[in-house]
Amino acid sequence: MSDALSAIARFSRYQSDDAQSAEALHCPVRDVLDRIGDKWSILMVMTLATRPHRFGELHRAIRDISKRMLTQTLRDLERDGLITRQVFPTKPPSVEYCLSPLGQSLLDPMASLIDWADRRYSDIHAARVRFDGAPCDVPRE
Amino acid sequence: MSDALSAIARFSRYQSDDAQSAEALHCPVRDVLDRIGDKWSILMVMTLATRPHRFGELHRAIRDISKRMLTQTLRDLERDGLITRQVFPTKPPSVEYCLSPLGQSLLDPMASLIDWADRRYSDIHAARVRFDGAPCDVPRE
């Protein structure tokens, strides 16, 4: 918990007024989290965690992603140095994506979040049912 | 790292074919991460980590959020049981938001992610510069 608070404190500095007055957008933490916080990035990193995948394999592993978003997410992750892209000169050419060392370093923090989500899901679900079921017992104002 | 892999394995089960054939959408992990992975949730939880805030305080703390998204994100977090909302019958009424125990339990995993983002930002930034600067040295195909 003290760890958490110190990270939070560090993060808060970026949010301070002085920093914001110029450009709030350059907060590194927000920059990074906004990127990997999109709909597919975490899913893709998790899928690549066990072994490298080819384009088609990824598409089969994550069935409900469109090719367009698959391509775009892979490009973004590659740009951020989290994955590497290797083309093999087969006919037709095949492409293999795998996690870079930087990407691997993300696994531990990501896993702790997934672990939390998995263990707390029942609480969250219960809270939702409570909230949706009793919208009038606790009036808004 | 073994922790990471076991969490990943657990997560992968949800992604398996059998699960997907019915409804991939009911993966608890994706459900939770999609929600707190939006643009403002993490920022808001972090802001509430130190102390409770009123609506206006939050708006000042996170300057570039619109009132609409502030309201909506707060509702969503409340619905998920991560924060609590308390109305004081002042004139005009004031409202205080604070982290619930469930919300507090999120701080540790969230902090480890923030810590990662903060420490690895320079690597990521360097990777971006490299990628953007040399789009032809490593041709796409």
Add this chain to the structure above:
DNA sequence: TAGGGTAGGTCTCATATAAAGACCTTAGAC
């Protein structure tokens, strides 16, 4: 030699989600 399959995409167009910013209500202070 015309057709079909395969790998890894790109392109266009439709829809879903987010953001900006005007507006609302109630009440006390000037």
Add this chain to the structure above:
DNA sequence: GTCTAAGGTCTTTATATGAGACCTACCCTA
């Protein structure tokens, strides 16, 4: 009266995502 303040809602516009047709280059088959 009209200014401000808190905590919102509503409408319009921008951005992100999705579906799915199409492309290229090669091989195989009949």
